[in-house]
Amino acid sequence: MSSDRYPFREIEARWQRTWEDTKQFRVTEDPSRPKFYCLEMFPYPSGRIHMGHVRNYAIGDLLARYKSMRGFNVLHPMGWDAFGLPAENAAIEHGVHPAIWTSENIDYMRAQLKRLGISYDWDREVNTCEPEYYRWEQLIFIRMLERGLAYRKRSTVNWCPSCQTVLANEQVEDGRCWRCDSEVMPREVDGWFFKITAYADELLAWCDRLPGWPERVLTMQRNWIGRSEGAEFDLAVGGRPGIRIRVFTTRPDTAFGMTYAVLAPEHPLVDRIVTDAREAAAVAEFRAEVAKESEIERLAADRPKRGLRLRAEVVNPFNGAAIPLFLANYVLMGYGTGAIMAVPGEDQRDWDFARQHGLPIIETVKRPEGWTGEAYTGDGVKINSGFLDGLTVADAKRKATDWLVKQRLGEAKVNYRLRDWGISRQRYWGAPIPVLYCEACGMVPEAEENLPVVLPRDVQISGKGGSPLASHPAFVNATCPACGGRARRETDTMDTFVESSWYFLRYCSPRYEGSIFERAAAEYWMPVDQYIGGIEHAVLHLLYARFYTKVLRDLGLVKVDEPFTALLSQGMVIKDGAKMSKSKGNVVSDEFIREKYGADTGRLFELFAAPPERDLEWSDQGIEGCSRFLNRVWRFVLTHQTELAGAPPEAVRVHGRSGGAVGGGVSPHPTSDTGRAFRRQIHETIQRVTDDIEHDFHFNTAISAIMELVNALYAFESDPDGRVPPAERAPLMREAVETVLLLLGPFCPHITEELWARLGHRESIFTRRWPAADPEALKKKAVTIVVQVDGRVRGRLLVDVDAAEDRLRQLALGDERVRPWVVSRRVEKVVVVPNRLVNIVTRA
RNA sequence: GGGGGCGUGGCGAAAUGCAAACGCGAAGGCCUUAAAAGCCUUUGUCCCAAAAGGACUUGCAGGUUCGAAUCCUGCCGCCCCUACCA
Numbered sequence: 054m055s056s057d058r059y060p061f062r063e064i065e066a067r068w069q070r071t072w073e074d075t076k077q078f079r080v081t082e083d084p085s086r087p088k089f090y091c092l093e094m095f096p097y098p099s100g101r102i103h104m105g106h107v108r109n110y111a112i113g114d115l116l117a118r119y120k121s122m123r124g125f126n127v128l129h130p131m132g133w134d135a136f137g138l139p140a141e142n143a144a145i146e147h148g149v150h151p152a153i154w155t156s157e158n159i160d161y162m163r164a165q166l167k168r169l170g171i172s173y174d175w176d177r178e179v180n181t182c183e184p185e186y187y188r189w190e191q192l193i194f195i196r197m198l199e200r201g202l203a204y205r206k207r208s209t210v211n212w213c214p215s216c217q218t219v220l221a222n223e224q225v226e227d228g229r230c231w232r233c234d235s236e237v238m239p240r241e242v243d244g245w246f247f248k249i250t251a252y253a254d255e256l257l258a259w260c261d262r263l264p265g266w267p268e269r270v271l272t273m274q275r276n277w278i279g280r281s282e283g284a285e286f287d288l289a290v291g292g293r294p295g296i297r298i299r300v301f302t303t304r305p306d307t308a309f310g311m312t313y314a315v316l317a318p319e320h321p322l323v324d325r326i327v328t329d330a331r332e333a334a335a336v337a338e339f340r341a342e343v344a345k346e347s348e349i350e351r352l353a354a355d356r357p358k359r360g361l362r363l364r365a366e367v368v369n370p371f372n373g374a375a376i377p378l379f380l381a382n383y384v385l386m387g388y389g390t391g392a393i394m395a396v397p398g399e400d401q402r403d404w405d406f407a408r409q410h411g412l413p414i415i416e417t418v419k420r421p422e423g424w425t426g427e428a429y430t431g432d433g434v435k436i437n438s439g440f441l442d443g444l445t446v447a448d449a450k451r452k453a454t455d456w457l458v459k460q461r462l463g464e465a466k467v468n469y470r471l472r473d474w475g476i477s478r479q480r481y482w483g484a485p486i487p488v489l490y491c492e493a494c495g496m497v498p499e500a501e502e503n504l505p506v507v508l509p510r511d512v513q514i515s516g517k518g519g520s521p522l523a524s525h526p527a528f529v530n531a532t533c534p535a536c537g538g539r540a541r542r543e544t545d546t547m548d549t550f551v552e553s554s555w556y557f558l559r560y561c562s563p564r565y566e567g568s569i570f571e572r573a574a575a576e577y578w579m580p581v582d583q584y585i586g587g588i589e590h591a592v593l594h595l596l597y598a599r600f601y602t603k604v605l606r607d608l609g610l611v612k613v614d615e616p617f618t619a620l621l622s623q624g625m626v627i628k629d630g631a632k633m634s635k636s637k638g639n640v641v642s643d644e645f646i647r648e649k650y651g652a653d654t655g656r657l658f659e660l661f662a663a664p665p666e667r668d669l670e671w672s673d674q675g676i677e678g679c680s681r682f683l684n685r686v687w688r689f690v691l692t693h694q695t696e697l698a699g700a701p702p703e704a705v706r707v708h709g710r711s712g713g714a715v716g717g718g719v720s721p722h723p724t725s726d727t728g729r730a731f732r733r734q735i736h737e738t739i740q741r742v743t744d745d746i747e748h749d750f751h752f753n754t755a756i757s758a759i760m761e762l763v764n765a766l767y768a769f770e771s772d773p774d775g776r777v778p779p780a781e782r783a784p785l786m787r788e789a790v791e792t793v794l795l796l797l798g799p800f801c802p803h804i805t806e807e808l809w810a811r812l813g814h815r816e817s818i819f820t821r822r823w824p825a826a827d828p829e830a831l832k833k834k835a836v837t838i839v840v841q842v843d844g845r846v847r848g849r850l851l852v853d854v855d856a857a858e859d860r861l862r863q864l865a866l867g868d869e870r871v872r873p874w875v876v877s878r879r880v881e882k883v884v885v886v887p888n889r890l891v892n893i894v895t896r897a
Numbered sequence: 898g899g900g901g902g903c904g905u906g907g908c909g910a911a912a913u914g915c916a917a918a919c920g921c922g923a924a925g926g927c928c929u930u931a932a933a934a935g936c937c938u939u940u941g942u943c944c945c946a947a948a949a950g951g952a953c954u955u956g957c958a959g960g961u962u963c964g965a966a967u968c969c970u971g972c973c974g975c976c977c978c979u980a981c982c983a
Contacts, residue, residue, distance in 0.1 A: 057933075057935080269901055273978060273979085276899090276901090277978095283983080301982095301983065303983065304983080358981080383981045384981080384983075387982090388982045388983075393983045396983090401981095402983075403983085405981095588977080591978080592979095662909060662910085662920085663909070664910085667903095669909090670908090670909060672909065672921070674908090675920070678921055681920095681935095684934090684935095685935095688935090751911095753910075756920090757910095757911075757920070758918095758919085760920075764919095839915050841915085841963090841964075844963070844964045881963085882963060883963090884963050884964075886914065890914055890964090892963055893963090
């Protein structure tokens with residue numbers, strides 16, 4: 054089978070060596086040329102490149118090479134998101150040090166990437182687990198600390214009782230630890246936070262100013278930030294003049310329907326309200342019960358709403374009514390004020406709870422005719438609402454809020470779902486947080502001249518009992534940078550999402566030692582013009598990176614407001630209907646594909662099989678087809694090498710020049726109909742491929758257009774009817790072949806580079822400009838017009854381009870294939886679309 | 898519960914006024930001692946002996962329009978995200 058395949062192994066190795074030896078993809082700032090920063094999300098060095106990576110990098114390489122051929126100065130870097138838990142797991146399971154495991158994986162994966170032939174500037178490689186990298190992150194941490202953007206607090210986190218560590222939200226799968234499958238429990242822990250909520254408004258506002266991003270990613274970010282407008286006000290507790298309960302609501306208009314109020318079980322006021330010993334015991338029991346609820350129970354959609362009625366009552370300030378006060382598991386301390394006014398008439402959760410506890414329900418919005426539902430959340434006229442009666446919901450909200458302000462009870466308030474970013478990890482393999490705890494001075498940041506705080510190598514990693522750093526005396530016991538006394542070093546490390554929040558900035562000047570990056574380099578390259586990565590980072594990484602960029606901007610380090618101008622979210626690579634994974638046994642290895650078909654074929658298939666944003670179903674037959682296509686290209690050039698070599702070279706116009714051909718060649722002007730039609734197809738293909746890449750990333754249709762041109766090339770060559778004049782043959786074939794190679798180059802760089810050389814070119818094909826369609830060649834003399842009768846195709850007309858509407862109407866009505874459909878009917882109307890169709894509308 | 902997306906041949910997918918480009922698969926043929934590779938033809942369904950021709954067809958039901966896979970409404974199915982967010 055493979056015996057007749059072109060020698061991809063040899064040519065791929067040779068060109069990779071050439072590109073590396075000549076440093077072909079090394080770039081530097083060049084203010085005389087427009088820049089293009091093309092970036093794929095850098096990988097975690099898990100061990101092997103998989104097909105999802107290949108897809109990601111094939112798309113990036115295509116765009117990078119294409120933009121370069123269009124004259125841009127292209128920055129296309131690669132690096133490693135090298136901190137993370139899998140390295141620690143490997144240490145636990147196999148006794149390999151995380152640093153060694155990581156660095157071996159990086160070496161292996163770098164070699165794999167080089168064999169894919171991606172056009173990276175490898176001189177800019179970045180590795181986030183090196184002190185030269187994370188020292189800048191530590192410096193920024195200190196700056197953030199100074200500005201109150203980094204702070205320490207106690208909070209409830211996901212705790213795995215078996216692994217004895219905190220898990221990030223994304224490491225909890227269906228309420229279980231992704232590593233050991235234990236049920237995750239909530240737990241109070243001290244930790245460090247970044248104040249991303251300070252940027253909530255800006256992050257949200259800029260969602261409307263990122264037209265290069267997919268709408269669904271922006272929607273997910275908007276939902277995640279979750280801005281809601283409402284009001285906050287105080288409820289007095291009956292008989293307890295010193296105590297006021299602050300509640301947040303988005304529906305102040307419904308306040309007259311408040312029939313009870315609820316505190317989150319862990320609300321701090323509970324202890325002040327409850328004084329009786331017996332009630333306090335009941336509260337403690339209720340709290341324990343709720344705290345025991347595991348993540349799994351919390352995720353259950355129909356989780357029962359548990360509540361405990363307190364003896365105290367609160368007063369509805371709107372109507373003076375005394376109403377019961379509850380603790381309930383459906384009110385969360387982490388959102389709003391941790392307390393609510395309950396309006397069962399207009400809130401389904403309150404409705405459920407009220408029914409369970411026999412509480413009254415008051416309707417404050419008139420239901421629509423025939424309403425049969427429970428709580429009503431729609432619009433309508435206010436009823437049972439005192440001074441709000443008769444108003445619409447929107448007007449009543451405004452009036453109720455104004456009233457609260459006037460009474461000095463509350464105010465309008467905006468709340469966000471977004472929480473501050475918890476960055477503490479009780480783990481070893483991460484960047485140390487540069488803070489100390491001094492016996493005399495308290496918490497003190499490490500002195501800048503002492504940075505980096507280097508992660509020590511000689512640790513015992515057991516996976517049990519918290520961070521290994523805590524049991525490393527040489528690391529923990531340190532000197533206070535403020536007073537010189539004894540201090541204990543922070544042993545938490547930073548979430549690895551911090552490293553990936555600024556790596557794209559470090560790429561601008563990766564070896565610069567003076568600062569986090571060189572200002573001029575970042576000003577030249579930033580922002581990233583095209584970012585490409587998986588949809589799974591739609592919120593987390595992309596939101597964190599946006600936040601971190603804004604922080605760096607406010608620290609005066611960078612000028613841009615947003616890091617990524619355009620984003621392409623590629624779909625997953627699927628096999629047998631499921632994401633490829635070891636456990637499912639449906640993994641196709643990049644090495645196997647490269648060995649069997651070559652890198653060019655693998656890349657071509659991944660770009661051809663589906664548009665990039667959609668999931669891609671792997672197909673063993675599909676890749677055979679791509680292999681066959683490249684062999685067809687190869688065979689054509691080799692079998693016609695002599696004939697092609699004799700034709701004038703580079704009779705192809707290039708973008709950015711107004712006329713003529715480059716390199717002394719002559720544009721062929723065929724006189725035969727076949728020759729003219731063929732040349733038109735060559736130039737239509739240029740136009741179509743350019744549009745497909747440029748406008749909507751439809752690489753699959755771009756490839757099919759190139760395939761059609763190759764099919765046409767074979768047909769033109771065989772010329773069974775002898776209609777091509779001999780003088781036109783070789784020049785047109787050469788123009789077609791060179792066009793195919795130039796258009797295909799960014800998709801399949803090795804084979805095109807090789808064939809380009811075999812046509813006699815001395816320079817790399819990637820130093821050539823992208824071809825431009827010749828308007829002369831695109832001109833058509835005649836077009837086929839479809840004639841419809843009542844919307845059905847009944848005939849076709851071959852007419853001059855831009856024929857007059859009157860003439861089209863006449864020809865259509867007179868056409869003998871059309872007449873039978875019209876003859877016994879009355880012509881009502883004739884719709885003419887120039888150069889496209891005529892539709893004759895009739896009536897009996 | 899909320900938000901978003903998708904539904905077209907046997908399959909991956911094209912198509913903003915001619916539905917099914919391109920590729921895969923399948924069937925038949927050529928080449929070959931044979932195979933591989935390659936090449937050629939056919940390939941949505943139905944009516945008709947066939948051709949010519951015609952009818953039907955983009956999840957289902959409606960609507961807008963001269964004209965709808967495409968726009969609108971409702972329903973069905975699948976996928977993703979999110980989740981007691983007050």
